[in-house]
Amino acid sequence: AQSVTQLDSHVSVSEGTPVLLRCNYSSSYSPSLFWYVQHPNKGLQLLLKYTSAATLVKGINGFEAEFKKSETSFHLTKPSAHMSDAAEYFCVVGNNAGNMLTFGGGTRLMVKP
Amino acid sequence: NAGVTQTPKFRVLKTGQSMTLLCAQDMNHEYMYWYRQDPGMGLRLIHYSVGEGTTAKGEVPDGYNVSRLKKQNFLLGLESAAPSQTSVYFCASSPLRGRYTEAFFGQGTRLTVV
Secondary structure, eight states: OOEEEESSEEEEEESSSOOOEOEEOOOOHHHHHHHHEEEEOOEEEEEEEOOOOOOOOEEEEOEEEEEEEETTTEEESSSSSSSSGGGGEEEEEEEETTSSSEEOEEEEEEEEE | OOEEEEESSEEETTTTTOOOEEESSSSOOOOEEEEEEOTTTTTEEEEEEESOOEEEEOOSSOOOEOSSSSSTTTEEEEOOOGGGOEEEEEEEOOOSSSSOOOOEEEOOOEEEEO
């Protein structure tokens, strides 16, 4: 079985400063990992995914995440926050069969002007 | 390019009423899913389907039924709604390509049971 923990339920940053959203996972096999973003009253959009090809994964809108097996982490970062980044972010782990996604509790990112 | 479409977008039910949520996808995906989203709990899987005519239980299936009579449609039914089923419901689909394949989500249905 797999699980994922997002370490912060809320993160607040100022526009132009770095963003760090933390995620730890648990999996009995080499995991598939995803970050999704949900803007207010919208569906979920894929930001990036880890497929074991590279430990540093680049996504859309300047986001990237680094897979660290020794720390069982997959933290999401962005060098400079923009007001439009304000949203809820979900770290997700897939099961080995590829038919089920397990979501973390979500991190709400607030960006102050 | 509709993707995954859910109807309705909003609904208010009285306790004990029944309703069906419809999900339609136009991407010819094999897998379809129903999730519910509650504050602080992320999305939890209710039921899923790996192909036309098949369904399976997810993490929180009690009080819900599903059907997948056509490949493009996945229906979620509430036979007797309860206030605990107040939530935002998301449908998703994914192609049959293995465990690194992401899911594509609809816009959600906000359901309130009073």
